[in-house]
Each structure stands twice: as C-alpha cells, then as structure tokens.
Amino acid sequence: MTVSRAACGIDFGTSNSTAGLYHPDGARLLPLEDGKLTLPSAVFFNLEEDSMAFGRAALAEYLEGYEGRLMRSLKSLLGSSLMDAGTEVGGRHLSFQQLIGALIGEVKRRAEQAAGQQFDAVVLGRPVYFVDEDRSADQQAEDTLSQIARQLGFKEVSFQYEPIAAAHDYEQRITQEELVLVIDIGGGTSDFSLVRLSPQRRGMADRSADLLASGGVHIGGTDFDKRLSLAGVMPELGMGSLLSNNAEFPNGVFFHLATWHTIQLAYTRKMWRTFQDISPEVVDQVRFERLLNVIRHQAGHQLAMRVEAAKIALSAEALTQLDLAEAEAGLSAAISRGQFETAVAQEIQRVCKAALATLAQAGVAPEAVDTLFFTGGSSAVPALRTALAAAFPTARAVEGDHFGSVGCGLAVVAQQRYG
Secondary structure: OOOOOOEEEEEOOOOEEEEEEEEOOEEEEOOOEOOEOOEEOEEEEEOOOOEEEEHHHHHHHHHOOOOEEEEEOHHHHOOOHHHHOOEEEOOEEEOHHHHHHHHHHHHHHHHHHHHOOOOOEEEEEEOOOOOOOOHHHHHHHHHHHHHHHHHOOOOEEEEEEHHHHHHHHHHOOOOOOEEEEEEEEOOOOEEEEEEEEOOOOOOOOOOOOOEEEEEEEOOOHHHHHHHHHHHHOHHHHOOOOEEOOOOEOOOHHHHHHHOHHHHHHHHOHHHHHHHHHHHHHEOOHHHHHHHHHHHHOOOHHHHHHHHHHHHHHOOOOOEEEEEOOOOOOOOEEEEEHHHHHHHOHHHHHHHHHHHHHHHHHHOOOHHHOOEEEEEOOOOOOHHHHHHHHHHOOOOEEEEOOOOOHHHHHHHHHHHHHHO
16 A cells, blocks of 8 residues: 655755645745745855855855855765865864755755645656766765655655656646656756657656657766956966976865865965965066965855856847956956857857757657657757757747746655655
8 A cells, every 4th residue: 555645846956946846736835035936055154153044145254244154056965076075164064965954954844834844755856867977976976865755854755857757747747648858957967868758648757668768978067157257357366377496386275265165275274375486487476466365265166156147148139248357457358259168169069969869869840849858957059959949940939937946846656656
C-alpha cells in the first residue's frame, strides 16, 4: 500500500532557489521572501551582529557595508574537490556541506511556513551532470544532497533531472502531442531532455518510455559572468599587464575574483603576501592600486554583481556602462553586446554541441523536434538563442517561467511519487 506523505519539490539553484507544492488545481510555487517566489541562493554572515541572512536580505546586508562574508553559487561546489575544504568565517571553520544545509534548510522552513504544514518528503531537482565526465563525482554530489535533506528532517528524498521537471510543468498546458527538447540554462549548468509530451500522458506515473534522452554540460550563467568579467573588468585591474622583468602579472587573483564561488580565495593572507612581493616589480601602478582597493575592501562580490547586471542588460541593449567604483572612484567600463558575445562564444558552442548530442543519443534528427522549451535564468542570452535556433531550424521556441518551471514540475513529480 502506498503511504501518502506531505511532499514538496525544491529546486536548489546556483543563483536562485524555489519550492513547489501541488494542489488539486495544479502546481504552484510557495513565496519564500517578502512574497516573492524565488530566494537568491546567497548566505551572508554578519560578523558585526553575529547573525546569518539569506536571499535578498543577505545581498542587502553585504551591500550596506556590514563586516562579514557573502557566499553565493554554493551548488557549484557539489562534486568538486572544494567540498572537503570548507571555509573560515569569523574564526570558525564551516564545511560547505553545513553551508548548503543551512540554505536548503531555510528554503524548507519558509516553504513550510507559507504552506501551513510540514513536509516529510521531497523531490529535489538536479542537473543531468553535476560534474562532466566523472560518474563517481556526480554520484557523490547527489549523495551529499540526499544526506543534507535527510539531516533536515525529510524522511523520503528522491531526485528528478531539472529539465524533466520543467517538461512536467510545460505538459500541464499543452493541447496536443509534441516532441519537446527542454533547454534549462541555469546558473551553473545547461541541461537538456528530449521528451514526448501529450495531454493524455500527463497523469501517468511511469513516463520512462516518453523520455528519449537527457544530456548536459557544466556551463551556465555564472560561466557567462566569469567570461564577461575576464574580458571587460579584470583588464581594468591589471590582468594581462607586465612586471618590470617582462613576466606577466599573476593571473590567479583575477580568475578568483571573476568566479562566484572562489571570490573569497582572493582575500587570503597568501594572496596578500604575493602582492607585497611583486609590488616593486609592478609597472602599471594605477591598475595595481585598483586591484588592491578591491581586495582591501573585499568588494569582489559587489563587482561580480555589477558584471551580472551588465550581462542581463546586454540581453536588451547593445551597450551598457559597468560601474567600477569599488576599484576607483568614478571609474566605469563600457561593455558592448559584441564584446560579451565574443567572450562567451566557446561556452555557447559547447552548449549547442551538448544539445545536439542529446538528440544523437535517441537517434533523432534536429528537424524532428517540434518545440524548444526554454527555462532557466540564463536562457535569454541573445547569442545563445540565435545559435540554438540555427541548430533546430524547424522547432518553435516556447518560453517557460525562467525561474519557476523546474520548481513547479518538481511539485508535480512529488505528487505522483508521494501522493
């Protein structure tokens, strides 16, 4: 006999997280912060007040200038060697598993408060690959998430690929059978599922025959941010400049500052000693001082947020100004869409290659696809859309809820599995 449990779906995302609940009239997202349906996947340790803040509140406290530590893109650490390293906050060592648990636990607490009930079963979304071409690390990432969920009080824990969850959400609205390639471009990964959907099949629990293929690649919005930062911002801080002995300025600090989940590594004592050692050899002292300003004030996340905002602006505009006041008062950089597209060209090529490889698994030609269903916050990048439209010339594009389709679909799956 199947035991009915109070179940929800949780989409723990690299950039944003959601929680979904199924009602008789369909799946819906639960409000997680001030009535909003998404919770930015951010944690801020406020050292002045010895407190933790999550989501938009975390970003606000950081930007207000409280002394502390901001953590974002924690999902990107799953399956990586950094998971075992942990980090130091206010003199205390914290494992990244603890930090991820704190964030997912906050999603659970707020979801339960919004729903007026406790949840003891959950379907968690997961990318098709947490880690590319490493099955052991990929399984370790899922096992870590499962362990975290059980420690938070979930008695039943299962997973669904995020693009398949999005397909379940889309299927609630279609009126005829379609062969659909779900394209989920999130903060950390790009995931694809080729599925056959129809109104007649939407209530079936076993859909294995309708899932023709799944694939993915570890490229997402944070990778686009990184490439834009390296191309348009880090040169203003000295990247690519030479020392007096004609050696290149060490690049490690720039890659740390451009990558969301490694920004804190730019602030270490070891990095600061490196700056002191090479200071007499630095030729471009103006840009070097800009870099030191960012490090002194631990303003890397502020720069990263400005880069992210510029990326979003370039989806609608040909040119945007990126404020670099954290590096030097009054400094800004003009960033063009063409510059951005050049910076991310290789990433977009790899995403398209992964999409086509997903079809190849099933032996399906691109021309056979009826619909490209887009979800994920990074799916709106114009160059990416142009490249995918060229790869699937006969398919129509359908927009999902960029931040909500996966969460709603997970709620549908939770209802099917746990009642």
